[in-house]
Amino acid sequence: MARWGMVIDLARCIGCAGCQMACKAENGTPPGITWCRVEVKDIGNFPAVRRIPLPVQCMHCREPECEKVCPTGATEKTESGIVRVDSELCMGCRACVLACPYGARYFYEEKKGYYETLSLFEELAYKRHRVGTVTKCDFCQERVERGLDQGLKPGVDREATPACVFNCMTKGRFFGDLDDPRSTVSLLVASGRAFQLLPGHPSDPQVYYLTPGTTLSAGGREDGK
Amino acid sequence: MASNALWQRSWGWKVVLYLFLAGLGSGSFAVGAIEAFSSAQSFVANLGIIAGTFLVLLGTLFLLWDLGRPTRSIFALRRLRVSWSSRGTWTLTLFSLFGALNSILRLTAGNGSLPEFQPVLDGLGVLLAIGVAAYTGVMLALMSGRPMWNSSILPALFITSAFSTGIGLLVALVSLPGNQTPFEAMEKWIGADIVSILLELLLIYFYLSVNFARAPESVRMVTRGSLAGPFWLGVLGAGLLIPLGLEYLNLTGGGSPVLGFVSGVGLLTGGLALRYIVVFAGGRAPVLAGNIRFLVRPGV
Numbered sequence: 221m222a223r224w225g226m227v228i229d230l231a232r233c234i235g236c237a238g239c240q241m242a243c244k245a246e247n248g249t250p251p252g253i254t255w256c257r258v259e260v261k262d263i264g265n266f267p268a269v270r271r272i273p274l275p276v277q278c279m280h281c282r283e284p285e286c287e288k289v290c291p292t293g294a295t296e297k298t299e300s301g302i303v304r305v306d307s308e309l310c311m312g313c314r315a316c317v318l319a320c321p322y323g324a325r326y327f328y329e330e331k332k333g334y335y336e337t338l339s340l341f342e343e344l345a346y347k348r349h350r351v352g353t354v355t356k357c358d359f360c361q362e363r364v365e366r367g368l369d370q371g372l373k374p375g376v377d378r379e380a381t382p383a384c385v386f387n388c389m390t391k392g393r394f395f396g397d398l399d400d401p402r403s404t405v406s407l408l409v410a411s412g413r414a415f416q417l418l419p420g421h422p423s424d425p426q427v428y429y430l431t432p433g434t435t436l437s438a439g440g441r442e443d444g445k
Numbered sequence: 446m447a448s449n450a451l452w453q454r455s456w457g458w459k460v461v462l463y464l465f466l467a468g469l470g471s472g473s474f475a476v477g478a479i480e481a482f483s484s485a486q487s488f489v490a491n492l493g494i495i496a497g498t499f500l501v502l503l504g505t506l507f508l509l510w511d512l513g514r515p516t517r518s519i520f521a522l523r524r525l526r527v528s529w530s531s532r533g534t535w536t537l538t539l540f541s542l543f544g545a546l547n548s549i550l551r552l553t554a555g556n557g558s559l560p561e562f563q564p565v566l567d568g569l570g571v572l573l574a575i576g577v578a579a580y581t582g583v584m585l586a587l588m589s590g591r592p593m594w595n596s597s598i599l600p601a602l603f604i605t606s607a608f609s610t611g612i613g614l615l616v617a618l619v620s621l622p623g624n625q626t627p628f629e630a631m632e633k634w635i636g637a638d639i640v641s642i643l644l645e646l647l648l649i650y651f652y653l654s655v656n657f658a659r660a661p662e663s664v665r666m667v668t669r670g671s672l673a674g675p676f677w678l679g680v681l682g683a684g685l686l687i688p689l690g691l692e693y694l695n696l697t698g699g700g701s702p703v704l705g706f707v708s709g710v711g712l713l714t715g716g717l718a719l720r721y722i723v724v725f726a727g728g729r730a731p732v733l734a735g736n737i738r739f740l741v742r743p744g745v
Contacts, residue, residue: 230734254743257743259739259740259741259742261737261738261739263737272737274732274734274737274739276732276739276741285588285589285590287527288527288528288587289528289529289530289584289587289588290524290528290530291520291521291522291523291524291528291530291531291533291534292517292520292521292523292524292531293520293523293524294520309517309520309523310513310514310517311512311513311514311515311517311518311520311521312512312513312514312517313511313512313513313521313530314455314456314513315528315530315584317455318453318455318456318588318591318727319587319588319589319590320590321589321590321729321730321732322590322732322741323729323732323741323742323743324743325743326743327455327513328513329513350514351513352512352513352514353513353514354513415734415735417732417733417734418732418733419733421589422589423589429734431735
C-alpha cells in the first residue's frame with residue numbers, strides 16, 4: 221500500500237493560485253471553501269520588500285490532530301495515508317476545524333452558489349458536499365484511485381494525479397508514494413531542501429515544502445534573491 | 446487585520462452559552478449534592494440538584510443547536526477511547542440521565558422517603574458533574590494550534606468557575622424574598638466561594654501571564670483590546686472582585702440577602718464573560734514556514 225504525500229517547491233511557486241482554481245474546478249467546492257489555497261505574506265521594509273506565496277491545504281498528517289478530536293469517527297486516516305471525512309458520520313461539531321493547526325478544514329454551512337442561482341456545474345458538483353458537515357482536501361482520492369484502477373501511476377500520469385499538482389504551471393507541485401524511496405516525492409524529501417510547516421509539531425505532515433532560497437528552478441527563477 | 450486573525454470564528458455564542466450553562470449547572474448540582482450528604486432533603490440540596498440538572502440540559506440544547514447535523518449526535522458516543530469530545534458526550538449523557546432520575550426522585554418523594562441508594566446517586570452525580578465541568582477545558586487545552594486554549598490551566602479554571610457560579614446561583618435564589626430557608630444556611634458556601642474566587646484570581650493571573658510568553662497579541666486582546674470590556678468589567682469586576690467584597694461583608698456580619706443576591710448575579714455575569722473571552726480569544730497561531738510566520742485564514 222502506498223503512502224501518498226506531496227511536495228510543494230516554494231522556489232517555483234509564483235503565487236498564481238492556479239492550484240486553488242484547479243481544485244475548485246475538480247472538486248466543485250462552494251463559496252468560502254477552498255480546499256487548496258495560496259496564502260501570501262509581505263516581508264521586508266520598503267523599498268526592499270517581497271511578497272511570498274505559501275500554498276496550503278490539508279497536510280494529511282501521519283498523526284492527525286483532527287482525527288483525535290473527532291467524536292464520531294467521521295474523520296479517518298485511510299491505509300494509503302489520506303485523511304478523509306465521512307460526511308455520513310460527521311455531525312458538524314467543528315472540533316476538527318478548531319484542532320487543525322494548519323487551517324485546512326471548512327464547515328459547509330449553507331448551500332449557496334457563486335451566482336444568484338446555481339449553475340449547472342454547481343448543481344452537479346455540490347452533490348458531493350453535504351450541508352452541515354466539515355469538508356477538506358482529500359488528495360483527489362477518487363481521481364487517484366480511479367487512475368490506479370486503470371493501471372496509471374499517481375504523480376506521473378495526469379489522470380491519476382491530484383488536480384492542483386498537474387495544473388501547476390511552474391511544475392512546482394509533486395505527488396507520489398512516500399514509502400517508495402525512488403519516487404520523486406521521496407527523493408525531494410530526502411534532498412535536504414524539504415521542510416514541514418510548524419517544524420517539530422507531532423502531527424508530522426505528509427505535505428512537504430522545498431525552501432525557496434537554495435536552488436534554481438527549471439523555470440529559471442533566481443534563488444530567492 | 447492582525448487582530449481579526451486572533452479572533453476564533455468557528456464556535457460562536459451557542460457554544461459560549463453551553464460552556465456557561467454546563468459549568469453553572471454542574472457547579473450547582475455539586476453544591477446541592479454535597480449539601481445532601483449532611484441534610485438529604487434540605488432546600489439547598491434539592492434546589493442545587495434540580496436546578497443544576499435543568500441548566501445542564503438547557504445548555505446541551507444549545508450545544509445540539511450548534512451542530513451542523515444534530516440528528517447525528519448519537520454518533521458522538523463512538524470514539525470514547527480517543528476523543529475528549531466523545532468522552533464528554535458520554536459524561537454529559539450519563540450526568541443527564543442520573544441527574545434527571547435524581548431530580549424526579551426528589552420532586553416526587555415526601556419528607557424522609559428518598560430511597561436508600563440516594564447518597565450513591567448523589568455521589569455519582571458529583572463525580573459526573575466534575576466531569577461535565579472539566580472535559581471542555583481538557584478538550585480545548587489539547588488544541589495545540591490555539592495558544593489561548595492550549596493551556597493546562599484551563600480545565601482548573603473551568604472547574605473553579607463552575608463551582609463558584611454554582612454557589613452564586615444558589616446564594617442568589619436563597620436570597621430571593623419569600624424564601625423559607627434562612628440566608629445563614631448559605632454561610633459555609635459563601636466561605637467556600639471566597640476561597641474559590643481567590644483561587645480563580647490566581648488561576649487567571651497564571652493563565653494570562655503564561656500565555657503572554659507565547660501569544661502576547663492574544664493576551665493583549667483580552668487585557669487591552671476587543672475583549673477588555675468583558676474581561677475587566679465582567680470577569681474581574683462583576684464576577685470576582687465585587688462578589689468577593691460582598692461575600693466578605695456577608696460573613697463578617699454586615700451583609701444582607703440583598704447583597705447576597707447582588708453577589709450571586711455578579712458571579713453569574715463573570716462566569717458568562719469568562720466563557721465568552723476564552724471562546725473568542727482562541728484564534729489560531731500562525732503557521733511557521735521556515736522562519737516566516739503565516740497567519741492562515743481559511744475561507745478567504
